[in-house]
Amino acid sequence: MTQSSSDIAPIDDWNRLLDGRVVVVTGGGDGIGGAVSRLFARHGGIIEIAEIDAARADRTVEAIVAGGAVAHKNIVDVTRQPDVDRLATTVLDRHGRVDVLVNNVGDFRPLVRFNESTPESIEAMYQVNLQHFFTVTRAFIGSMIEHRRGSIVNVHSVEGMRGYPNDPVYGAMKAAVAHFTTNLAVLYGRKGVRVNGIGPDLTQTPQVDYMTGGEDQDTLWPSWAPVGRLGWPEDQARVALFLASDMSGYVTGHNIPVDGGTKAGGGWFYSPSARRFVNRPRSL
Numbered sequence: 001m002t003q004s005s006s007d008i009a010p011i012d013d014w015n016r017l018l019d020g021r022v023v024v025v026t027g028g029g030d031g032i033g034g035a036v037s038r039l040f041a042r043h044g045g046i047i048e049i050a051e052i053d054a055a056r057a058d059r060t061v062e063a064i065v066a067g068g069a070v071a072h073k074n075i076v077d078v079t080r081q082p083d084v085d086r087l088a089t090t091v092l093d094r095h096g097r098v099d100v101l102v103n104n105v106g107d108f109r110p111l112v113r114f115n116e117s118t119p120e121s122i123e124a125m126y127q128v129n130l131q132h133f134f135t136v137t138r139a140f141i142g143s144m145i146e147h148r149r150g151s152i153v154n155v156h157s158v159e160g161m162r163g164y165p166n167d168p169v170y171g172a173m174k175a176a177v178a179h180f181t182t183n184l185a186v187l188y189g190r191k192g193v194r195v196n197g198i199g200p201d202l203t204q205t206p207q208v209d210y211m212t213g214g215e216d217q218d219t220l221w222p223s224w225a226p227v228g229r230l231g232w233p234e235d236q237a238r239v240a241l242f243l244a245s246d247m248s249g250y251v252t253g254h255n256i257p258v259d260g261g262t263k264a265g266g267g268w269f270y271s272p273s274a275r276r277f278v279n280r281p282r283s284l
């Protein structure tokens with residue numbers, strides 16, 4: 001086999017990084033998934049939103065179509081296998097293939113202290129944060145392998161990349177998604193499929209609402225995240241776009257914290273009053 005730089009997929013239009021690619025986004029109606037759907041559509045992706053909430057799906061499809069791009073809604077609960085089967089049949093019948101899959105659904109609620117957890121609460125965490133990553137990926141991986149083209153972006157959490165005391169079960173599910181990402185990447189790299197993950201933190205969405213926290217957020221942010229501000233769904237979507245597109249053609253098996261630097265900060269906070277970094281919350 002002759003290796004050549006022509007193995008690098010050409011990028012013809014830097015403003016349309018996903019031109020003509022068929023994209024499935026789970027939870028693509030709002031929050032991080034909504035921003036992914038909108039940004040990927042602006043870059044020429046044909047968006048298939050897999051969403052449990054019809055109103056959210058409608059809003060995002062309407063916004064995308066109003067912008068002159070293409071999106072379809074699929075009202076499904078991705079934790080239910082019959083729904084995943086129906087999603088796969090609909091999308092594959094409509095387009096004949098899927099090029100990009102963004103597995104995004106997840107939820108930290110209800111927050112259960114580990115000593116109060118039950119088999120049912122653990123099962124519920126598994127269903128919403130891990131199980132559907134297996135079933136939805138399994139539903140579309142065959143098409144990607146057949147066409148020797150695919151990029152999967154798994155949205156997990158920075159809590160799967162560091163210790164999370166509030167709910168160790170949730171953190172473990174997110175860590176499992178990150179490692180599933182790594183395993184799949186090694187397994188399918190030679191089949192033309194890349195798999196990467198992002199670990200959000202501190203991002204304003206319907207699920208994680210920092211705007212109505214009741215505290216004076218503006219004074220807190222400088223010491224909260226190293227970049228000094230709240231994160232927005234678009235911050236996540238931009239990194240997901242890089243990973244989904246040929247921009248990252250030589251990147252696979254990686255999990256990127258998209259966290260404003262909180263993981264890197266590792267317990268150090270900037271104290272505006274002391275004008276230095278402190279690792280003692282009382283000193284704040």
Ligand SMILES: NC(=O)c1ccc[n+]([C@@H]2O[C@H](COP(=O)([O-])OP(=O)(O)OC[C@H]3O[C@@H](n4cnc5c(N)ncnc54)[C@H](O)[C@@H]3O)[C@@H](O)[C@H]2O)c1
Pocket residue numbers: 026027028029030031032033050051052053056076077078079104105106107108155156157158159199200201202203204205206207208
């Ligand atoms: N926002 C953050 O700061 C943050 C931090 C860490 C991890 N995350 C992770 O990022 C992902 C997205 O989070 P978000 O904050 O945007 O969440 P969100 O709850 O605001 O949005 C999730 C979307 O998924 C849909 N959805 C929920 N359950 C579904 C199901 N079973 N089937 C289909 N659709 C479903 C919802 O209707 C909603 O549109 C999740 O995996 C979450 O755990 C977010």
